[in-house]
Amino acid sequence: MHLVNYRVADGVAVGVRTAGAVVDLAAALRHAGMDDAPASGMRTLLAGGPDVLAGAADAAAGAARDGVGVVVDPVLAAPLLDPPRIFAIGRNYAEHAKEGGAEVGEYPMIFFKPSTCIVGDGEPVQIPPTTEKVDWEAELAVVIGTGGKYIAETDALRHVAAYTVSNDVTARDWQRRTSQFDAGKMFDTFLPMGPALVTADEIPDPQALAISTTVNGRTMQDGSTADMVFTVAALVSYVSHGVRLLPGDVILSGTPAGVGYARPTPIFLHPGDEMTVTIEGIGALTNPVVAER
Structure with missing residues (x-):
């Protein structure tokens, strides 16, 4: 899975880059009937561990397939803006x-x-x-x-x-x-x-x-x-x-x-x-x- 930060009006949002598109992760998780809390920030998502990352990958693939949460012309930021160290x-x-x-x-x-x-x-x-x-x-x-x-x-x-x-x-x-x-x-x-x-x-x-x-x-x-x-x-x-x-x-x-x-x-x-x-x-x-x- 390729995780990105893309720019939105009030900062950045977490997305998943799939073939030819970026899918908003929060929208993808909601579409899959899952809690969208892991998409609140890249560090939160990473801290969730392998199971959360695997769930995010599945949700993003489903959203991309269904055309849900696809971001048009995303402007990417650095994928991790606030590492602890x-x-x-x-x-x-x-x-x-x-x-x-x-x-x-x-x-x-x-x-x-x-x-x-x-x-x-x-x-x-x-x-x-x-x-x-x-x-x-x-x-x-x-x-x-x-x-x-x-x-x-x-x-x-x-x-x-x-x-x-x-x-x-x-x-x-x-x-x-x-x-x-x-x-x-x-x-x-x-x-x-x-x-x-x-x-x-x-x-x-x-x-x-x-x-x-x-x-x-x-x-x-x-x-x-x-x-x-x-x-x-x-x-x-x-x-x-x-x-x-x-x-x-x-x-x-x-x-x-x-x-x-x-x-x-x-x-x-x-x-x-x-x-x-x-x-x-x-x-x-x-x-x-x-x-x-």
């Missing part, structure tokens, strides 16, 4: 660590991005006047459904509700000012996500997905999640041994080689550029680059 993982692909002159660590490197970074597919990434070295990072985003603490690696994927495409946009000059990455990662609009959350049942192996980035049509990153140092399951387990994971938490699982700053002649983003991150089985996320308004 965004845990980002650094240097989780060996070749990316190598291109930056760094070693892979014994443990996952964790830093954070605020939710104010989030924008959706098609929305602009805004470059502020305080940085001149803005870079791209294609990443598989892991969205937690069932929370928990001290999760065993063998059970970790059961706690994942969905995956989506993300781009950990980074101001390299700010990132290099101190030993902490967060400053270069925190800018408004520096986390495109979307277009949809693809539920975990459609991604049986998150370690077998092609992942790429193009900038202005030129391929910059071309890798596979098979090359992660720490698997998705290992990351979910590791983070849960430090904090209790909550429904809607996001783990950004790292980026493959091919970022701009590490090239023989560094390449950085400028207004007028366009980035597309694509992950096999999940989708393509495209964002124009503009000067901060």
Whole structure:
């Protein structure tokens, strides 16, 4: 199931993207004679667990078949706007660590991005006047459904509700000012996500997905999640041994080689550029680059 947020007069509503259409989930649940409470927000839906998600998928399929709740020309927002936390993982692909002159660590490197970074597919990434070295990072985003603490690696994927495409946009000059990455990662609009959350049942192996980035049509990153140092399951387990994971938490699982700053002649983003991150089985996320308004 592909879950989306689409814009309505007073905010966003949860929809299910089917072949050629978006169906309003609340309308679909009511059409199926079900409680529409899970459709009150994406985090509420995810917290309902696999049974609620399965019921939502069935209701959406029925509504689409009957022409109920179909949204005409939906304008999508990011599929998750208010995650409790965004845990980002650094240097989780060996070749990316190598291109930056760094070693892979014994443990996952964790830093954070605020939710104010989030924008959706098609929305602009805004470059502020305080940085001149803005870079791209294609990443598989892991969205937690069932929370928990001290999760065993063998059970970790059961706690994942969905995956989506993300781009950990980074101001390299700010990132290099101190030993902490967060400053270069925190800018408004520096986390495109979307277009949809693809539920975990459609991604049986998150370690077998092609992942790429193009900038202005030129391929910059071309890798596979098979090359992660720490698997998705290992990351979910590791983070849960430090904090209790909550429904809607996001783990950004790292980026493959091919970022701009590490090239023989560094390449950085400028207004007028366009980035597309694509992950096999999940989708393509495209964002124009503009000067901060």
